[in-house]
Amino acid sequence: MNRNPKKFSVVGAGALGTILGGLIKHHRPDLDVVLVTRGEHCRQIRQTGQVVLHGPWGQCSPEVTATTDVKEIADSDLVLFTVKSQHTAETARQIAPVLGDATLVSLQNGVNQRELRPSVRADRLLVGMTATNMAITSPGEVTLQRNGLSMIGSPDNVCPSAIVQAARDLLAISGLPFETSDQILGIQYNKLLLNTMGYASVLSDSDFITDGILFGPWRRHVALPLLNEGLTVLEAAGIHLGRTSGMSDVLRFGRLLRALNTPGVDGPARWVVKQLVRPKKLVYSVYQDLVRGKPTEIDYINGEIVRLAGECGVSAPYNGLVVQMIHDLEKRPSDQFPTHEQVIARFRELSD
Ligand SMILES: NC(=O)c1ccc[n+]([C@@H]2O[C@H](COP(=O)([O-])OP(=O)(O)OC[C@H]3O[C@@H](n4cnc5c(N)ncnc54)[C@H](OP(=O)(O)O)[C@@H]3O)[C@@H](O)[C@H]2O)c1
Numbered sequence: 001m002n003r004n005p006k007k008f009s010v011v012g013a014g015a016l017g018t019i020l021g022g023l024i025k026h027h028r029p030d031l032d033v034v035l036v037t038r039g040e041h042c043r044q045i046r047q048t049g050q051v052v053l054h055g056p057w058g059q060c061s062p063e064v065t066a067t068t069d070v071k072e073i074a075d076s077d078l079v080l081f082t083v084k085s086q087h088t089a090e091t092a093r094q095i096a097p098v099l100g101d102a103t104l105v106s107l108q109n110g111v112n113q114r115e116l117r118p119s120v121r122a123d124r125l126l127v128g129m130t131a132t133n134m135a136i137t138s139p140g141e142v143t144l145q146r147n148g149l150s151m152i153g154s155p156d157n158v159c160p161s162a163i164v165q166a167a168r169d170l171l172a173i174s175g176l177p178f179e180t181s182d183q184i185l186g187i188q189y190n191k192l193l194l195n196t197m198g199y200a201s202v203l204s205d206s207d208f209i210t211d212g213i214l215f216g217p218w219r220r221h222v223a224l225p226l227l228n229e230g231l232t233v234l235e236a237a238g239i240h241l242g243r244t245s246g247m248s249d250v251l252r253f254g255r256l257l258r259a260l261n262t263p264g265v266d267g268p269a270r271w272v273v274k275q276l277v278r279p280k281k282l283v284y285s286v287y288q289d290l291v292r293g294k295p296t297e298i299d300y301i302n303g304e305i306v307r308l309a310g311e312c313g314v315s316a317p318y319n320g321l322v323v324q325m326i327h328d329l330e331k332r333p334s335d336q337f338p339t340h341e342q343v344i345a346r347f348r349e350l351s352d
Contacts, residue, residue, distance in 0.1 A: 001103050001166040005077035006032060008170060011070065011095055012083030013037040015134045016107060018142045020080060022051040023174035025062040034073055035066045037111040042066050044140035055144035057175070074098040078105060079169050085300035087272035092119035103167050105152055109195055110300030111188050113155040123159050126167055127184055128152035129191035132176060133247040135283055145280060148248060149177050153184030186242030193250040197223045197302045200322050202287045205337040209279050215272040218340065219257055221347045225318045227254050230305050236312040244341070287327065291334045298326040317350050
């Protein structure tokens, strides 16, 4: 990748892509930043010529180019790929003829290199994970709800390290923390296992922290069985988890879950967190899709564990249940969720 990049494009600029593309333009106004997006979000950015970004920096409104035409990414140094997982293969095929020498970085949830490889040169393909959380609050406007580490790497370890480093440096212009890893597959699965539990909290529209992991019955009957099942499946598949820092690391997180099972611990912990810490509710993209009546990425998260289990000849009933229940919700009116108790009861039926 050019040491002095001139053009940065985002393919699928929704919440994640708009924040990163916008922040990079904010810090490097000389860089040509193109956001490929669609719908009302695209129309609004084109009309105003800018995106409005909220976060720890306050508010900024960098001027960017928005387009629905993938051909406008031609001559990019780096293409950030942030469509939802179910749009990966089709969108990658569309952009393949105009990728040229560009490095493509997927920060999608899910392990999508299988679908990207046919369209992207192996020595220019980078994938990763991000522990950030953001949402489109209105067309053209995005709020960063949680800052966190993002990591990228070459899934086949064939991308020259200078290119990986240059991609990291460009993405870090956003001001958000980026690191590189040569164990990126294990790091993607680390994040995926965390999401298998987070997405289960969406089933009852519950807060993952206060009504999820800090609530004994949910933790014991939903979170821990999902986590243990995911770990068993990855072991059967011969996939080694890569480690990340803090509570973004699923093994450290699992130890916390087990520690909370110690009698007398979780009640006071729940009170302290609810009354004193009052964390903001994490709004998962699966939830946003459900309330907007859109298909979700569930087949690429809990469904990925089910798929791997099938390949290895083991079973994954807990993740299978999440996939089935989310698909049921996709067909219902957007404000209808089962209760917390109903979800826990469905999981208990599996262990009885
Ligand atoms: N948001 C977060 O906090 C977050 C955090 C970590 C990881 N992620 C992951 O990052 C990925 C993107 O998430 P997101 O929340 O940013 O999703 P999003 O808001 O739905 O953004 C994706 C955008 O791409 C558009 N799109 C899809 N195909 C397109 C095409 N061919 N041409 C132009 N536009 C196209 C979509 O339009 P339509 O809506 O019309 O389909 C949508 O606007 C997902 O894998 C997600 O799991 C998100």
